[in-house]
Amino acid sequence: MKRREFLKTSMAASAAILGTTALSAGETHQPIDTRKVSDMAFPEKRPLITYSDRPPLLESPRSTFARGITENDEFFVRWHLPDIPTYIDTDSFTIKIDGLVEKELEISLKELKNDFEQVEVTAVLQCGGNSRSAFTPIAGGIQWGSGAMGCAKWKGVRLSDILNRAGLKKDAHWIGFNGKDNAAYYETPNFVRELEIEELNDHVIIAYEMNGEDLPYLNGFPLRLVIPGYYSDSWVKMLSNITVTNKYKSLFFMDVAYRVPDNKCECETPKHKFKPTKPITNMNVKSVIGYPENGMKLYHNSHVVVRGVAFDDGHGIREVLVSVNGGKTWEKAELKQENGRYAYTEFRYSYKPTKYGKLTFMAKAVNRLGDEQPFAKDIGWNHGGYKYNGIDEVTVEVV
């Protein structure tokens, strides 16, 4: 890799940052969609949009949303702490289960694969700050476009099976998860996530495979927590410790970061921040167009198939609607749902452009509860730029 290429990479990632206007109300609009993939690839990844090398922060390009399963080498990456082990001895790696359990366990990878029932779930993994660049004034944090999400087939064992083998004590109430990534300073809090026992179900698994292969290193090799329907800050990577407690421990990543206003719109204004707040957990309904992409040229009178993906927190997608007239009228897209309710629902919509010039496609998903995506401008602002799910727009030119 030549130095020149490094520079190009860094410039690509830092270009195209939104200018800001200080609006006291706070506004939302379409997320940034002009970023290019880097010239450089990270281990086991093809070149992706690159925000940081340490910790690694990589975003998938829009084209990944034309398919229902995101390939491992283009799946987004987001770590919080800089010191990630660069070598894992798969023979000696164990996961420890301790705290308020009858029997402390230390399970090797081999035991995990042989001694427990193996299960698979297809589920969407999405960063709570995905599409954060849609917020003005700019919310703190990495200014993600729409590509901090992906959908994969996760294979592993049920968390509940492991906890049952350890045996929970009577007053067990919280389960804390910690991975092998570390901070630069000992005093920095670990990236620990806690779940209440009531939040567990059979879909929560400890996964070692993603789309039929070992988890990629950057996606949490050799083990990660999979909580279908939840934002990815809960899906602890390189999972090595599970500790059961009776009391909730205060945790930075749950108590300070990853929180939204605890009101109906989950919104506030930059001048008047709303208290109290609540952690982000379940994902809201969202769809993204994978094809065509912004700026593409389509031929007049040609046959265009708009493709994309939709998902929610597991209630399931009822319909995806497409508009070509700015949202005045909507038509149903064809759906393909073959990987279960936590997976991407693929949608397709056939269209023949009959007017020259600019053409905007909009896609709107509705889930089985009747929740539907709002227009981007109707989403309330929040200081962390979390949970954006505005109606996606792609503008092409008909020539």
Place this chain on the structure above:
Amino acid sequence: MKKLLLIAILSAGSLFAQVKGDIEVPYISYQIKMGKGFDAVQANCLMCHSFGYIINQGPQSREFWHKKIEKMIVHFKAPITKEDEKIVTDYLFKHYGNGKLK
């Protein structure tokens, strides 16, 4: 109490290393602006994260940058001195600011 972190391994490396072997994550030399206070930025920020983390936050107010540094001190326990807190804030606001104090 500092745990030394190996930073800035400027290496060509094999970009598609095997997981089971040693993984080498590429180093990216993000183009960060030079100027007064840069040494303090390098000394205090680069310990935990790349410059990409800074420049991909977008142009921000002085208060925003100051709060980021406070977060690093209060929540992430970064040993940043009072003096450097101000120097780094000034630097970030000058080069990555939006012109607004708040």
